[in-house]
Amino acid sequence: MDTKVAVIAIIVKDSSAAGDVNALLHEYDKYIIGRMGVPYRAKEMNIISIAIDAPQDDINKLAGAIGRINGVTAKTVNAPE
Numbered sequence: 001m002d003t004k005v006a007v008i009a010i011i012v013k014d015s016s017a018a019g020d021v022n023a024l025l026h027e028y029d030k031y032i033i034g035r036m037g038v039p040y041r042a043k044e045m046n047i048i049s050i051a052i053d054a055p056q057d058d059i060n061k062l063a064g065a066i067g068r069i070n071g072v073t074a075k076t077v078n079a080p081e
Helices: 015-027 056-067
Strands: 004-012 032-040 045-054 072-078
Touching (some): 004 015, 004 056, 015 056, 045 056, 056 072
Antiparallel strands (some): 004 072, 032 045
């Protein structure tokens, strides 16, 4: 299985979406290297950074699923090959 290392940056603007985000992250937990969450109270948002080592298709599926949640934005940065 060919895997890639990437970082998924997630911004949760709607706090009611946090449960949906966490459920998705739990589904992909076997690939997650680490996670950091920072509440940014001044802007009423949460910023989550996920380091992941997974097949590219799974990285894309996770980031896409997270990005489709209302009130949430996700962007992926892949490590150079």
